[in-house]
Structures are given as C-alpha cells and as structure tokens.
Amino acid sequence: MIEIREAVKTFENGVTALSKINLHIEAGDFLYMTGESGAGKTTLLKLIHCDEFLTEGEILYNGAPILAQFPLHIWRRKVGFAYQDCMLMENRTVFENITLPIQIRGENFSKMNSRVKTVLHALQLQDKANKRVNELSGGEKQRVSMARALIGKPDILLLDEPLGNLDKDTAAIVFKYITAMNEEGTTIIMATHYVVRVDSRPLKMIKLRHGRLVEKEYV
Numbered sequence: 471m472i473e474i475r476e477a478v479k480t481f482e483n484g485v486t487a488l489s490k491i492n493l494h495i496e497a498g499d500f501l502y503m504t505g506e507s508g509a510g511k512t513t514l515l516k517l518i519h520c521d522e523f524l525t526e527g528e529i530l531y532n533g534a535p536i537l538a539q540f541p542l543h544i545w546r547r548k549v550g551f552a553y554q555d556c557m558l559m560e561n562r563t564v565f566e567n568i569t570l571p572i573q574i575r576g577e578n579f580s581k582m583n584s585r586v587k588t589v590l591h592a593l594q595l596q597d598k599a600n601k602r603v604n605e606l607s608g609g610e611k612q613r614v615s616m617a618r619a620l621i622g623k624p625d626i627l628l629l630d631e632p633l634g635n636l637d638k639d640t641a642a643i644v645f646k647y648i649t650a651m652n653e654e655g656t657t658i659i660m661a662t663h664y665v666v667r668v669d670s671r672p673l674k675m676i677k678l679r680h681g682r683l684v685e686k687e688y689v
C-alpha cells in the first residue's frame with residue numbers, strides 16, 4: 471500500500487534525518503518503528519503524513535505519488551497522526567480539539583457525538599471532555615492527540631511514541647484499543663521504544679539508526 475523507495479530527507483540546516491530508506495507497508499499492517507532518539511522516526515511519520523517532503527526518492531501510495539492522487543486535505547482524512555508533541559489547541563476543550571477535524575467535514579452532530587463518547591471512553595478520557603487542554607497532564611494530552619487522530623476512522627494511523635507518558639495500566643488499555651483498530655483493518659505505524667509481542671499476531675518491526683534502516687523483522 472505504501473512503498474518508500476530510496477528515501478532521503480535532508481533538512482535546510484544540512485541535517486540528513488533519513489538516508490536511502492526502502493520500506494513496504496501493506497494494508498492492515500501493524501508496523502513498529504524503533505530506534506534511539508534522533509534516529510529519524512518522527513521524520514518518517516511526517517513524510518508519510520505529507521507534513522514534510524523528501525529530498526530524494528519517492529513515497530508511493532497504491533503505486534503512485536500521494537499528492538498526484540489526492541489533494542492534501544483528502545489525504546489527511548485517510549491518515550491520522552498522533553503527534554509526539556501533541557500539537558493541541560491548549561485553550562480549547564478536549565471535545566473541541568477532538569471534533570475540529572470532523573466538524574470541518576460537516577459530519578452529522580449526533581453521530582459525531584456518540585463516536586466521540588466511544589473514543590473518549592476507550593482512551594480513559596471520559597471525564598475530560600469539557601476540560602481545557604492546558605489543565606491536563608502530559609499523558610492525558612497524548613491520549614487527546616490520539617483521539618483526534620483516530621476519531622475520523624482513518625485507513626492509516628501514525629502514532630508517535632503514544633505510550634511514552636502513560637502508566638502501565640493505561641498504556642495496556644490504550645494499546646488494546648489500538649490493536650482492536652488494527653484488527654478491524656486500520657493500518658498502524660507506531661514509533662515506540664517498546665515492542666509488545668502478541669503471540670498470535672505476526673510481528674513487523676523496523677529499527678532506524680542515524681537515519682538508516684538497520685533492522686527489519688517480519689515474522
């Protein structure tokens with residue numbers, strides 16, 4: 471589904487964050503992306519989301535360049551991104567932050583409301599809907615960012631270290647929800663320091679080091 475070919479990303483300051491990455495992601499995959507801080511994980515996710523663009527190489531979606539097929543706003547409906555640094559509107563409520571992307575699309579309000587309720591509950595945020603984001607903890611903000619990314623039922627979900635600030639129990643609940651979405655067909659690409667091995671599921675894991683793909687484990 472997503473084919474990354476000979477991808478190179480060099481930023482304006484001369485830093486090469488990714489070098490010659492080749493990677494194929496299939497529909498329905500759950501791909502773990504590991505690697506030390508600075509390895510290039512966030513950059514790769516931003517390239518897939520079209521927040522950044524390659525210096526060399528190409529990223530194809532179903533065989534053709536992404537923006538040759540869709541305008542950016544349509545691509546963003548297919549791909550949800552839970553940013554590592556959250557990127558939320560601090561002075562707005564949780565509800566406002568989560569619903570903004572779907573409000574823009576003009577979705578039916580009551581339908582949207584019930585979906586928001588389900589997602590908030592699944593991410594253990596049921597009591598936070600009317601709280602302003604600047605009143606939340608880091609782990610709560612991270613889950614709001616995740617809720618916003620998945621509320622529109624994207625085909626592809628990009629998660630940037632989503633479990634990093636969560637306690638063990640909350641992380642397990644959130645992980646279970648992500649897994650359930652994957653089982654229903656959502657393709658998941660998750661940057662993480664922890665790889666959870668679930669026995670019954672095939673494992674796809676890549677490791678980046680200094681912008682290079684140094685390990686690939688497809689079991």
Ligand SMILES: Nc1ncnc2c1ncn2[C@@H]1O[C@H](COP(=O)(O)OP(=O)(O)O)[C@@H](O)[C@H]1O
Pocket residue numbers: 481482483485486487505506507508509510511512513514
């Ligand atoms: N916008 C940017 N401008 C310049 N350098 C950047 C930018 N974003 C990331 N980098 C650099 O690219 C490298 C990879 O960063 P990043 O993708 O954030 O790594 P990771 O998410 O694995 O920690 C780092 O050296 C980082 O400093």
Ligand SMILES: [Mg+2]
Pocket residue numbers: 508511512513554630
């Ligand atoms: Mg990162």
